[in-house]
Amino acid sequence: MVALPSDVARSDQKVKTAFENVFRAMVAVLGRDIKNTTQPPEDTAMAIAALCIGGMVVARSLNDSRLSDRLRDAATHAALVLGGWKRDVLTSPNTSPLTKSSAALKRARQNMRRTTKRARR
Secondary structure (H helix, E strand, O other): OOOOHHHHHOOOHHHHHHHHHHHHHHHHHHHOOOOOOOOOHHHHHHHHHHHHHHHHHHHHOOOOHHHHHHHHHHHHHHHHHHOOOOOOOOOOHHHOHHHHOOHHHHHHHHHHHHHHHHHHO
16 A cells, blocks of 8 residues: 555556555544544544555655654544544554554564665665
């Protein structure tokens, strides 16, 4: 999903339909567990999907790895808050317990950096 939007936008209807089907599936998966009820769950799920995809697209386009990391952290934090999966709305992304700890998150960041570097080549 992250590597495709620009190419899909310039493609024919068949490709756009395939991309749309995958996007709808992503929204459906996210929408199943939305805790925030201020708007329809599908709308929240679409916003989260767009935030995740767009955040990665922009992060991959940056030379500054620290800025890329901050962007991914901010997008992750915002997505978690939007979905109602994180309550501390006032906590900034870079001080969140989620971003400070967890060896799994650090490994995920390293994997994202590797993916970003490969995409730049």
